[in-house]
Amino acid sequence: MKLRSLLFVPADRPERFAKAAASGADALILDLEDGVAPERKDAGRAAIAQWLAGERPVATFVRVNPLDSGLTDADLAAVLPGRPDGLVLPKAEGAASVEALIGRLGAAPVPAILPIATETPAAIFQLGSYGAVGPHLAGLTWGAEDLPAAIGAATSREEDGRYTPPYEMVRSLTLFAAHAAGVAAIETVFPRIDDAQALAAYVARARRDGFTGMMAIHPAQVAVINRGFTPTQAEVAHARAVIDAFAAHPGVGALKLDGKMIDRPHLVQAQRIIAMGDGRE
Numbered sequence: 001m002k003l004r005s006l007l008f009v010p011a012d013r014p015e016r017f018a019k020a021a022a023s024g025a026d027a028l029i030l031d032l033e034d035g036v037a038p039e040r041k042d043a044g045r046a047a048i049a050q051w052l053a054g055e056r057p058v059a060t061f062v063r064v065n066p067l068d069s070g071l072t073d074a075d076l077a078a079v080l081p082g083r084p085d086g087l088v089l090p091k092a093e094g095a096a097s098v099e100a101l102i103g104r105l106g107a108a109p110v111p112a113i114l115p116i117a118t119e120t121p122a123a124i125f126q127l128g129s130y131g132a133v134g135p136h137l138a139g140l141t142w143g144a145e146d147l148p149a150a151i152g153a154a155t156s157r158e159e160d161g162r163y164t165p166p167y168e169m170v171r172s173l174t175l176f177a178a179h180a181a182g183v184a185a186i187e188t189v190f191p192r193i194d195d196a197q198a199l200a201a202y203v204a205r206a207r208r209d210g211f212t213g214m215m216a217i218h219p220a221q222v223a224v225i226n227r228g229f230t231p232t233q234a235e236v237a238h239a240r241a242v243i244d245a246f247a248a249h250p251g252v253g254a255l256k257l258d259g260k261m262i263d264r265p266h267l268v269q270a271q272r273i274i275a276m277g278d279g280r281e
């Protein structure tokens with residue numbers, strides 16, 4: 001499943017579903033958690049069930065409520081008959097949370113699960129456990145809002161928008177946890193919807209650091225995100241040249257290409273770029 005962009009939509013706003021699906025996002029996240037007031041949860045569940053019963057034009061994930069909320073079972077009962085493409089699990093605390101969610105599915109097929117893996121203090125110490133449930137995961141992502149609230153921090157960001165050191169650490173740990181588990185590393189949302197240039201810089205940094213996709217909060221963000229996580233023609237051409245060079249010299253650990261030395265890590269990077277480029281538009 002290609003997951004460059006995953007667009008949040010409040011579950012109780014079904015009039016937005018079709019527009020979101022037409023945005024170019026690789027997946028929708030129909031949100032039953034923070035995006036829906038308590039008195040609107042039932043309306044959100046009904047709207048999701050109706051959407052899933054139709055011919056969906058894009059992969060659809062559902063963000064259920066946290067396992068300890070008392071609301072998860074009702075969420076699952078409403079959405080599982082429609083066979084969503086994935087479930088987003090908030091407040092996840094490692095592999096045990098994923099296994100607990102799977103245990104609540106009963107005989108239903110297990111959708112791909114995307115844990116939001118950093119929203120509680122305890123969650124940080126379980127990031128290394130996701131490899132045990134890797135085959136069930138669509139990826140791993142993080143959040144920078146719930147965690148500071150949970151520990152009484154004033155904010156997760158500097159005045160210029162950069163993350164403060166504790167949350168930079170959390171971001172990095174999530175990145176490495178995803179790759180250690182062999183799943184997609186999904187960057188968290190960018191809160192501003194009125195600054196495409198700043199968004200593009202945020203996406204470029206995420207891709208540079210090793211993230212492979214990102215969550216979005218508005219359709220206007222999707223094109224920038226997709227473009228940022230899609231290799232350019234020049235990148236693909238260079239990657240093919242690296243792969244071809246090693247194919248022409250089997251068994252060689254390092255060689256020269258365009259006047260520069262390349263070695264096996266360059267080959268691995270080139271293979272990743274080709275894999276990303278397979279979905280280029």
